[in-house]
Amino acid sequence: MDVDATATDVSMEAPQAELLLPWVEKYRPASLDQLVAHEDIIRMIERMMAKKTLPHMLLHGPPGTGKTSTIMALAKTMYKERYKSMTLEMNASDARGIDVVREQIKTFVSVKQLFGSVDGQPKLVILDEADNMTSTAQFALRRMIEQYASNCRFILICNYSSKIIPALQSRCTKLRFAPLSQEQILGRLEYVAKCEKIQLTNEGAKAIVQVAGGDMRKVLNVFQTTSMGHAGRVDAGAVYTSTGVPAPEEIDHFLKTLLNGSVSFAASLTSLKGLLSAKGYALDDFLLLMHKQIIALDLPVRQRLQLTVALADIDWRLKQGCSDSIQLGAIVGIFHEARALGGA
Known part of the structure; x- marks a missing residue:
């Protein structure tokens, strides 16, 4: 057996693994001071952690705003090398039924650590996407929160707090994570x-x-x-x-074409079809960016209102599975109506 060769292979695995690691994980904050936003929330959590008065928490807000990263950083700061043994991380969208609450969570919170707690801090149960849990599972979780409050804290993470039952909300400190600034x-x-x-x-x-x-x-x-x-x-x-997202310049050029009174319906429709076909753009992406550009355009209020409502209707029909070709014609049609409304 070539020991030197084996050692070399092992030493090369770490850099290779780091190279292949998704940047979302590679650059996830490892401590609370590495977080780039939500300073008020972080300071409050740090004070509660220092006083050992950490409550059950419900973190809610849009995706990608740092909810999970904040709690992971909190756990690593509290437990350090014993992080994995003191936390239970679960994605509730994968395991959303009552059996998970009764078996996995109950087993974790009821078993005492072999070497005791870490500096008097409780265990953490982190439930990501908790708004996907069934109501039955949420009610079972409520009873467990009450039963094991002395040695465990539950952290619920979700996008929509309205999908969490009131009984759970009332037992948690609610923290809203706003979108990050540019x-x-x-x-x-x-x-x-x-x-x-x-x-x-x-x-x-x-x-x-x-x-x-x-x-x-x-x-x-x-x-x-x-x-x-x-x-x-x-x-x-x-x-x-x-x-595969249209550039703002392309959207702007096409909007000017649609709002140009000298361009016919057929020519506008052909131009839009050609752009989507040549670039392979998805119509719903195109529609979303078009809406953003319309809001920024200097148009009469009635025109902007009519276009916004009509685009919302077209977007709804696309979500219901209606034909893209028909909705393309509808997009061109609403701009021709708006031109008439504006006296174009």
Whole structure:
């Protein structure tokens, strides 16, 4: 057996594994002071942790706003090397029934640690996407929260707090995580680009923010995907090409065509079909960006209102599975109606 060769192979595995690690995990904050947003919430959690008065918590807000990262950082700060033995992490969307509450969670919270607690801190049960749990499972969880409050804290993470039963909400401290600001996201992008030695242009960074819609998880995924296809340099064109999302310039050009009174219905429809076909854009992506551009356009209030309501109707029909071709015609039609309304 070649011991030296084996040792060399093992030593090469760590860098290779880190290279293949998704950036969402690679750059997940390891401590509370590494978080880039929600300073008020972080300070409050730090005070409760220092006083050992950590309550059950319900963290809610849009995806990618740092809910899970905050709790992971809290657990690692509290437990350090015993992090894995003192926490139970579960995704409630995968295991949402009452059996999970009765078996896995109950087993974890009822078993005492062999070496006792860590500095008097309780265990943590982290339930991600808790709004996907059934009502029956939530009621069972309520009883368990009461029974094991002396040695365990439950952290519920969800997008919509309205889907959590009132009995659970009343037993938790509710913390809302607002979307990250553009400045906070751009700062994190700059840090990742520096660590990965990638040239990220200002336009490229803004394009990533626009495509991700304030979701930090999506920001990092888009950045990683784009950088893999455009090694060394990421600009706005690379971002839109990699994600298959229309560039704002394309949307703006097409809106001007639709609002131009000299362009016929047939010509407008042919132009839109050609753009979607040539670039392979999804109509619902195109529709969403079109709505954002309309809000920013200098249009009469009645025109903007009519277009916004009509686009919402078209979006609903697309979600119901209606024909894309028919809805393309509807898009062109509503702009021709709006032109008539505005006296174009």
